[in-house]
Structure formats: structure tokens, C-alpha cells
Amino acid sequence: MMMIVQVIGLTMQLLYCCLRFLLRKGVTLMDLNTSSPLCEKDTLSSSSTHSGFLVSINYKHTIETMRLISLPVTLSIALAAAIEPPEGHPWLAPGPNDYRGPCPMLNTLSNHQFLPHDGRNITKDTLISALSSALNFNESLGALMFDTAIIINPNATFFTLDQLNKHGILEHDASLSRSDAFFGNNHVFNETIFNETKLYWTGEILDANMLANGKVARQLSSKAFNPNYTFTSTVESFSLGEVSAPIIAFGDLEAVTVNRTLVEYFFENERFPTELGWSTRTESVTIDKILRLSQAIGNASNLITTSKAVVSTRRRDLHAGIY
Ligand code: HEM
Ligand SMILES: [Mg+2]
Known part of the structure; x- marks a missing residue:
């Protein structure tokens, strides 16, 4: 006994x-x-x-x-x-044989085991279900994102997180939290780079202007110092989705704002900020909502000030599912 x-x-x-x-x-x-x-x-x-x-x-x-x-x-x-939220999905650090990539959200979904924890075999169904349970993305949005992603593993029914690391397909220069491939590792969180971005997050509540400024600053820095710097209009479309992604995941879709603390916690830990009070939004995220946010970031990225808001005419999607 x-x-x-x-x-x-x-x-x-x-x-x-x-x-x-x-x-x-x-x-x-x-x-x-x-x-x-x-x-x-x-x-x-x-x-x-x-x-x-x-x-x-x-x-x-x-x-x-x-x-x-x-x-x-x-x-x-x-x-x-x-019961640590998201319920039934406690965070588990990746092990040495688990794949992770340049996307902080896909890494987070794997860390919480919404996606396979080893970062392998991400099928359309798995992705749709993960995005729906964790972020309340509707099915057509999840399907669209998979169709965009699968170009990194052509003729296959799945992709792995490390396949996303290949530079110049989906991964690109001037990331918010990763180094350019020219300088070294393009997929692991890089504190120095993220600090560059955060310099422009000048309030506790991030708005489209602050998020856009952080991105434009990263583009300028890469353009100045990376001799291989590449930023095509396709990359721009991807980037607008990525820059608005923190609002989509953790923020206010109407106000186009997000609490800075939640975003920093997410990037730095690749973990959902449930400890800080976040929970999955109750209203579902649709392609239209994402397009609206990307457009707001696109408008805020323009360096010319006018009396009226700059209106973008291009259709944009998170990670460029639609042009
Ligand atoms: C099929 C789904 C997805 C794929 C294949 C994907 C892929 C990628 C890739 C390849 C990058 C790296 C781009 C770069 O070089 O900066 C990236 C960045 C990013 N992704 Fe995703 N992603 C997906 C879904 C999401 C979702 C649902 C969110 C959040 C709502 C998200 C948020 C982000 C953010 C914030 C970045 C920027 C990271 C940075 O600039 O440092 N992604 N994603
Ligand atoms: Mg990158």
C-alpha cells in the first residue's frame, strides 16, 4: 500500500x-x-x-x-x-522528428493536435476539420486553402509542414517573423525579425495601419539588404492574407483590430492564447470576410495619404486562393 x-x-x-x-x-x-x-x-x-x-x-x-x-x-x-482550451486539444511541444514549417498557424494547429502532431499527412479533410474546429472557418474556405496549398505536393492528396519551407513557392521574403531564405533559416520563428515587425505595432490594440506598417517595414528592410529579394504581386496577395490573419484568428472582424498581446503570444509560442482569455470565435469565418480584411490591409499599406480611404480593386484571399 x-x-x-x-x-x-x-x-x-x-x-x-x-x-x-x-x-x-x-x-x-x-x-x-x-x-x-x-x-x-x-x-x-x-x-x-x-x-x-x-x-x-x-x-x-x-x-x-x-x-x-x-x-x-x-x-x-x-x-x-x-480541459485546457481548446477543449480536448492541449498544447504539446513538437518533438525532434515532428515537421514544422513557416506558417505559425499550421504549426499551432499541429502543436494542439488539430492537425497531425508530426506535421505529416495533412489531407483536405484533416485541414478542413482542423480549421473548422479551431478557428470556425467554414468548409468552403478550408477547401479553398487546401487547394492553394497542395501545389507544394503536386499529384498527392496530402502535404507535410516541412514542404512549405521550399522558398519561392508559398514561402517568400519579407516575412513578419522569419528570416529571408537568403540569410538562412526561412521557417523557424526569428525573434530579431519579429522585433523589427513589432516596432511598428505602436498600440496595445493593433489596427490595419499598424499591421500594414510592420509588413511594409519588413519589405523595405529585405529590399535594402537581401540581394535576392523577390516580392511579386502574387506574393503581395499572399502577404495581405497573412498580415490580416491575426485579426481573422484572434481579433474583431468588424473593427479590423486585434489585441497585440494575443498576437505576440501566438507568434512566440505557436500556441493558442487561451491562457490570455481567447476562445474560438462563435461566428463562422467565410471567404468574403477574409477578402474584406485583406482589402483593409491592402489599403493601409499604401504610403500615399488621401482624404479618402484608398480602395483596392483586386480580389484577395488569405494565402491568395483567389485573385
Ligand atoms: C492551407 C492552409 C495554410 C497554408 C498552406 C499556409 C502556408 C503558409 C506559408 C507557406 C507561410 C509562409 C509565408 C512567408 O514566407 O512568410 C505562411 C505564413 C503565415 N500564415 Fe499560413 N498557411 C495556411 C493557413 C493559415 C491560417 C488559417 C492562418 C491564420 C488564420 C495563417 C497565418 C499565417 C501568418 C500570420 C503567416 C505569416 C508569418 C510571417 O510572416 O512570419 N496561415 N502560411
Ligand atoms: Mg518567408
Whole structure:
């Protein structure tokens, strides 16, 4: 009996450390200023709410105390992890053999296991279902996005996230958070590049103007310093979708704004900002809504100021499904 209790205690300790590791950024499960009990501290006491659950921990770093850890506490922690929104899709860091690519959203969908966690075998059905459950994209939008994406794996019924890395097909220069292929890795999040972009996010609530300015600045920087810089009108169409994507995922479609904190958290962690209060929007996202947002970003990208808003005449889609 004593053995069983000890095993539960040790399991609990391991679970606790894993949770702290997995949820270490912006997590409210417990006070992150307190270091890991497994490693250094003798005691840790903390309580906080997490998705409506009150988690209390009173922990002593001795086997004796582990025996006293109650099953309800163990269960409540496990439950809190299991129900971490998006419900049923806890975040899991990619492993060394998992593919990831230049798209922070597809990476996020894989990290939350809406898409295969290994980043492989992304079929049309899988993509439609992932975009619908996680972001409430309607089916025709999901299908359109797949049809656009599959050019990276012609004659196949699926693509993998690393196939997106190939420069000059879908991946392009002047990304918001990735380096140009000319300078090195074109698909892993790059803090220096993202800092360049964020310089132009001058408020807590990002609007079309700030998002557009960040992008235009990245284009100028690449154009100035990358001798292979390429930015065709097709790339521009893709980019307008990408720049408006944070609003589509986390923002206000009517106001064309998004909370900056949510966007930074998303880019930096490739994780849904549920810890910060975000949840999947209830109203479905359609191609029309995306076109409207891309147009707003296109208008805001124009460097000429006029008394009237600049009206774009081109039809644009997220990742250029339509021209
Ligand atoms: C089939 C679906 C999708 C495919 C194949 C795809 C592919 C890509 C690719 C290849 C890039 C890299 C472009 C570059 O060089 O910057 C990219 C960037 C991006 N994607 Fe996606 N994407 C998809 C869906 C989405 C969705 C649904 C969102 C969000 C609503 C999204 C948000 C973004 C953002 C914000 C970037 C810009 C990253 C940066 O500039 O650093 N993507 N995507
Ligand atoms: Mg790029």
C-alpha cells in the first residue's frame, strides 16, 4: 500500500514538472516565479484559477510528504491539463522528428493536435476539420486553402509542414517573423525579425495601419539588404492574407483590430492564447470576410495619404486562393 502511495506521489511530481514545462509561458496554473519543487525548493504553495478550476497545491519535497498528497489534488491538476482550451486539444511541444514549417498557424494547429502532431499527412479533410474546429472557418474556405496549398505536393492528396519551407513557392521574403531564405533559416520563428515587425505595432490594440506598417517595414528592410529579394504581386496577395490573419484568428472582424498581446503570444509560442482569455470565435469565418480584411490591409499599406480611404480593386484571399 505504501508503495502505491509513493508511486502516486512520484507520478504527481513528474506530472507537475511536465505541466510547468509545457505551460511555462503565460500560464496561470500556478505561480511561475516559484521554482520547480523537484529540483530546488522544499515547499511550494500556490493557488490560482485555470479555466474555472481552482487548483491548490501544498507541496513538500520529501517522500514522506508525497505520501500525503491527496488523490483529489492529483486529479484536479490532471483535469486542468486535460480541459485546457481548446477543449480536448492541449498544447504539446513538437518533438525532434515532428515537421514544422513557416506558417505559425499550421504549426499551432499541429502543436494542439488539430492537425497531425508530426506535421505529416495533412489531407483536405484533416485541414478542413482542423480549421473548422479551431478557428470556425467554414468548409468552403478550408477547401479553398487546401487547394492553394497542395501545389507544394503536386499529384498527392496530402502535404507535410516541412514542404512549405521550399522558398519561392508559398514561402517568400519579407516575412513578419522569419528570416529571408537568403540569410538562412526561412521557417523557424526569428525573434530579431519579429522585433523589427513589432516596432511598428505602436498600440496595445493593433489596427490595419499598424499591421500594414510592420509588413511594409519588413519589405523595405529585405529590399535594402537581401540581394535576392523577390516580392511579386502574387506574393503581395499572399502577404495581405497573412498580415490580416491575426485579426481573422484572434481579433474583431468588424473593427479590423486585434489585441497585440494575443498576437505576440501566438507568434512566440505557436500556441493558442487561451491562457490570455481567447476562445474560438462563435461566428463562422467565410471567404468574403477574409477578402474584406485583406482589402483593409491592402489599403493601409499604401504610403500615399488621401482624404479618402484608398480602395483596392483586386480580389484577395488569405494565402491568395483567389485573385
Ligand atoms: C492551407 C492552409 C495554410 C497554408 C498552406 C499556409 C502556408 C503558409 C506559408 C507557406 C507561410 C509562409 C509565408 C512567408 O514566407 O512568410 C505562411 C505564413 C503565415 N500564415 Fe499560413 N498557411 C495556411 C493557413 C493559415 C491560417 C488559417 C492562418 C491564420 C488564420 C495563417 C497565418 C499565417 C501568418 C500570420 C503567416 C505569416 C508569418 C510571417 O510572416 O512570419 N496561415 N502560411
Ligand atoms: Mg518567408
